[in-house]
Amino acid sequence: MQNDYERNRIVAASAARGRPAGIEARGLVRDFKGGVRAVAGIDLVVSEGEIYGFLGPNGAGKSTTVLMLSTLLPPSAGHATVAGHDVVREGAAVRRAIGASLQESALDPYLSAREHMLLQGALHGLSRAAARARGEELLERVGLSEAAERKVKGYSGGMKRRLDLALALIHHPRLLFLDEPTTGLDVQSRTALWEEVRRLADEGVTVFLTTQYLEEADVLADRVGIIDRGRIVAEGAPADLKAEIGRPAVEALPEDPAQRERLAGVLARIGELLPAAAGGAVAVRLPAGARDLAEVVRALDAEGISLAELRLHAPTLDDVFLAKTGRSLEGGGDREEAQQEGAAAAGGQTGGSVRA
Amino acid sequence: MSGSAAQSSQGGIWAVARAIAWRNLRTYVRRPELFVPSLVFPLIFLAAFAGGLSALGGAPGFHFPAGYTAFQFVFVLLQSAMFAGLFTGFSLAFDFESGFARRLMIAAADRRGIALGYALVALTRATVTLTVVTGVALAAGMQVTGDGVEVFGLYGLAALLVFVGYGWAAGIAFRFRSIQAGPLMQTPVFLILFLAPVYVPLGLLKGWIHAVASVNPATFFLEAGRGLIAGRPTQLALAFGLALVLIGLFSLWARLGLRSAERGS
Structure with a gap:
């Protein structure tokens, strides 16, 4: 990059x-x-x-x-x-x-x-x-x-x-x-x-x-x-x-579900908590981008919180396309399909579809 | 980069034409399905017309000093010349259909070189075919009573007809850019050729076919060609003049077709 x-x-x-x-x-x-x-x-x-x-x-x-x-x-x-x-x-x-x-x-x-x-x-x-x-x-x-x-x-x-x-x-x-x-x-x-x-x-x-x-x-x-x-x-x-679309977010799932509130408290010190984390995970927007990921890991380590899963969600160009057109880029050649996909994607999270 | 760029002055019309001719002839000889029919069909025509219909040479009023084989040979020769041009038009259409012509359109600074290159291909293909047809006809005992200059004139007329056939076909190929336009290239030429005095002289034709043949341009080419091989030149100015006029018209037709291809319309 x-x-x-x-x-x-x-x-x-x-x-x-x-x-x-x-x-x-x-x-x-x-x-x-x-x-x-x-x-x-x-x-x-x-x-x-x-x-x-x-x-x-x-x-x-x-x-x-x-x-x-x-x-x-x-x-x-x-x-x-x-x-x-x-x-x-x-x-x-x-x-x-x-x-x-x-x-x-x-x-x-x-x-x-x-x-x-x-x-x-x-x-x-x-x-x-x-x-x-x-x-x-x-x-x-x-x-x-x-x-x-x-x-x-x-x-x-x-x-x-x-x-x-x-x-x-x-x-x-x-x-x-x-x-x-x-x-x-x-x-x-x-x-x-x-x-x-x-x-x-x-x-x-x-x-x-x-x-x-x-x-x-x-x-x-x-x-x-x-x-x-x-x-x-x-x-x-x-x-x-x-970057125009938004900064990356990190989603953390505690190993012990009882630790969720403590986890949220730690992550809230780093950035804005996001509401839509599923399955007991906590999501936070990283204000300085992916560079904040190291700080997240250090803070959780210092608090002794063990994680089952840690995921970074970076905006993709598909998110850009979605934001500009209301549709997902993948399958965008077919307008009807694209509209359906766009609607589906709009209801979901930022993870983009990469055709490769 | 600059030094290398200077190396590449990008070919003018002749560089493009030569490159295209080189590629097409190389491909042509590697594809027996292309060159074998172009040699075999004229020979079949020659055998069928000159051999199978040779009794027509003895029909009342049929006086051709070089004999019936030479009479039919001229038809096969001129037909082969025109068809060498037509089949090159087919190749051009196929190159558009396959996408290869895009390479030519984008690499050629002067795109007229594309049309000229295929014209050189047509002439070379015709040279091969006419040489084989002539060789077989002579081996079969064809008499040539015209002198060297007259025979040269006959082949000169054939060369002009290569360009007539090619110009017509190229105009279609540039416009339609698909091999499906093949019948459109071929059918009018077939009609014109076979509505001419193919089997007997014009004077022996009767009724509507005589009327049509009398104004058919192919008749003038055949009469002139037969006169040349027999050593009795006739209607030369008309035949050569007409061929040149047709080349001029079909060059314009092909040029406008190329513009149509450039516009993508």
Whole structure:
């Protein structure tokens, strides 16, 4: 988390020095046939070198936004610049500056990974020698060197996504669009991809990442934009967004139920007691966040109170989504289901649902 | 980064076109289900028309100095040329349907290179097919009474028809972006080709088919092609001029189709 703060500090400092934004969008709208408005007026600014997580349920407008910013779809209204170039009037310049790994891995099953690298290099105007050298470097980097000669039709989903990422990087883009890069991947592949994205950001590449996974946005993104029904409903650093919702709470269950009143007395000295603790437990909001947890443990130890269970409830991005939309993010693509889930979640506690 | 970025000037129209042609031809030769039919069907047509219907060469009023095999060969040659263009349109539509074209659309600074790249693919595919068809026809005893320049003209006309077929199909592929548009590409070309004087010269056709064939553009191509192989050039300006006009029109059609694909409409 400290890393997040550090990154934000760097980004803020960059912005303050007046460096051009990686992406800037104002009032971006996209309508489809039949009057469907997929994106309903998006404003966002992504600074150079930043990892921006675009989080939302299926059908919220994430991919449509990426398609517009990557020049694959013109906006119906509004204006956007990517790497300082207008996405409508200067599409070619935008495409020179960006790399993109979109939802469908756009690969030819009859070509090998090495041939894909040569093709992608040629499309970007690299010489064959340069494309070959850069291709080998990237295949090594994403762990596909050994499979480089195999035709892609024999690749697993994770291998295809890694190849897709390598292809997006062949021309050293300044800005990278990743549209749900880890959807359908196993935990190991997902973690490897996250590491690679972090490494790219450390190298100064701006990353615009869409995801429906709360954990992914939380772990990777410097800032998160939460989109729902085509509009951004919340934006900021994950920690700040969660802090807006409320501080973490701790719930303690005494080993001896007769100790409950003493336990409540000790915890009341640390923070505000919460009413809804179930099953004989006592819950308290931690005023200084998770750092108060050590104080809780020390105080209980000093009073000689033994615990059967101690749980920390930290607000999640799902809580943020819930607070902003009245619905839970999980399953939010289906509006009826989402409303039911939202109602259920609103009646419960702060524990969020993490799709992973 | 900056040094590397400088390396990547991003390909212009020709770099994109060459890259696309390289990929498609590589895939083409690895997929026998694609290239075998493209070679076998013209040969079946040649065997069926030139062999099975060869008695038509002796019909009253049928005077073709190079013989019936050469008469039918020209039809098969020009048909194969147009279909090489059409089938490349199929490939383009399939690439859109599979999502591969997104890679091209996002990587190509100049997207006209995409249309040009597939045109190069069409021409290369046609070259392979026409070479095989010509080889088989000559091995089967086809006579060529035209001189070298005239034969060159025949293949030049075939090359133009590759682009006519491709331009038409590419326009459809860019608009529909689905292989389901295949019949839309194919059917009009089939109709035009088979409403031309395929089996006998125009003069021997009667009734409505004669009326239709008289204004059918394919008739002008066939008449010119047959004249060239027989060493009796006829209607060359009309045939070549018409082919060039159609290429111009279908280039515009394909360009507007590409814009439609860019708009996602």
